[in-house]
Amino acid sequence: MFPTITAGLDGSAASSDAADWAAAEARRRGLPLRLVHAAARQPDAAIPHTPLGSPGRQQEHWGDRLLRDAEARIQLRHPDLRIVGEQIANEPVAGLLGAAADAEMLVIGSQGLSAFASFLVGSVALGVVGRATRPVVLVRAARPAGEPPRPSAPPAASPRDVVLGLDLDRPSDAVIAFAFAAAAERQAVLRVIHGWYLPAYYTFGTEDIPASQDVGGELAEQKKTALADALRPWREKFPAVEVTAQAVIGRAAHHLVDSARGTDLLVVGRRTRTSPLGGHIGSVTHAVLHHAVAPVAVVPHD
The missing domain is CATH 3.40.50.12370 (Rossmann fold)
Structure with missing residues (x-):
């Protein structure tokens, strides 16, 4: 695969900020940005259907929307940046490790507890960092959990x-x-x-x-x-x-x-x-x- 800067998205504020950081890095390096969402999916036949479809289908639709929204937001800030989005049907650690294998680097979010307490690095982040064969960048959330993403700020002077x-x-x-x-x-x-x-x-x-x-x-x-x-x-x-x-x-x-x-x-x-x-x-x-x-x-x- 052609080298990319790859960012993992999971819907958190930290992963959104990580995608912004990855976009700026991809632009600096002249590489495409690859956005990935990894989540294990149960077979539809094993899950009862609801009026909105099976949980597996709902998860897939949510992942597609997550990727589309992030791509549209980043494209506004970086109109010349090539962006591709991909869902990976695997549990997050294995999925992100696979996505990182062909990338220049993998960028993922890391949520902090508070301004005064020690930060929390989740099990997914630690699992990826401990096993990745390519550089991994962890980016802190720049806003409180639950706050909607802000437009990407212009680079510092x-x-x-x-x-x-x-x-x-x-x-x-x-x-x-x-x-x-x-x-x-x-x-x-x-x-x-x-x-x-x-x-x-x-x-x-x-x-x-x-x-x-x-x-x-x-x-x-x-x-x-x-x-x-x-x-x-x-x-x-x-x-x-x-x-x-x-x-x-x-x-x-x-x-x-x-x-x-x-x-x-x-x-x-x-x-x-x-x-x-x-x-x-x-x-x-x-x-x-x-x-x-x-x-x-x-x-x-x-």
Whole structure:
């Protein structure tokens, strides 16, 4: 299949906002937008009919209307964008994973609980992120649940930053390349964050270390150098991208959530290993998905 930006729709405010975000991304990349609605359907023969038809038929009609309404709304904002809609007769996780297989990326919504509570990432979103082989972007709802969709706003006059969470122990080319390309497409600043901890002997006592040795300062310089070394070939490959890099002490997820406020995109990685219970999402990525307000791109890598 020809590459697309694919967005999953389920009728929620979050999925509608995700479709808007996906439309803007498709336009930036010069790709078609594919809107999909995945829902398992029972055979009509197994379900009693009502005056409005069987529940399966009603579900199909509702899905068609959902896709048509979203397509019409997005087409008004992006008249030159090629948009295709498709219903997938499968349960949501499997359906979205199948739709993502041939896409440049899959974009889905993630509903927040409130402005003060931790965010809730649904089982469908986590199931897709944990098993997808292509990048998945989770977009928060920009309006309260139940409020009707608003017309897509025009793009901001000046681009917002892209934030990359970089693991220096296992730096992934796929994750770094995705973040640099996203910043280049937006003509935005790429802010790279690496979180690290001081060793236990420095935190709890330094009896075995000469008093004149600034262990924290030396380690900070080592991390700074390692970060610069990891980014050097990518700076050369994307010379137009302005990059700021920070190696910060403390929980990486905490720094990433704070740094991503008001940004256009937060990029993190996920190793493509599985457990007997299914796909695995690392602790940093898991925390970011639950707490970051900005759209989060999860890029799978070996």
